[in-house]
Amino acid sequence: MKRFGDPRVAAAFKAYGPNVRDRLMVLRETIFEVAAATDGVGVLTETLKWGQPSYLTEQTGSGTTVRIDRLKGDSGGYALYFHCQSGLVGQFRDLYPETFSYEGERAIHFGAKERVPVRELRHCIALALTHHLRKKRKK
DSSP: OOOOSOHHHHHHHHHSOHHHHHHHHHHHHHHHHHHHHSTTOOSOEEEEETTEEEEEOTTTOOSOOEEEEEOSSSSOOEEEEEOTTSOHHHHHHHHOTTTSEEETTTEEEEOTTOOOOHHHHHHHHHHHHTHHHHHHHHO
């Protein structure tokens, strides 16, 4: 398990209830694993944006910010958030129309007891972390 480099992020995770915290920790680890395994991404910066744990490709500028958080209310649900103007959620919806539950153009939602499709999730995270690289190659 990767240690927290930012005490504010550690405090944000500590503030979550234990069930959602465990699921968000798995998402966090998956984000770091995908970054390490994906060419061009480099070391991620972990910080808070809008009070949410956020993962940035500051070192390389390869991708867009990925954020994670619980869903509002007491459902135990949680989500992976993306910049709403990036077009990423639309790409995910095209690739995996029945695999995930989506919130508009900004998020993939997960239910408290839902099995997470890991292979597909890792692909979506890799697409987000390389979003800017792919845009540059198209020009």
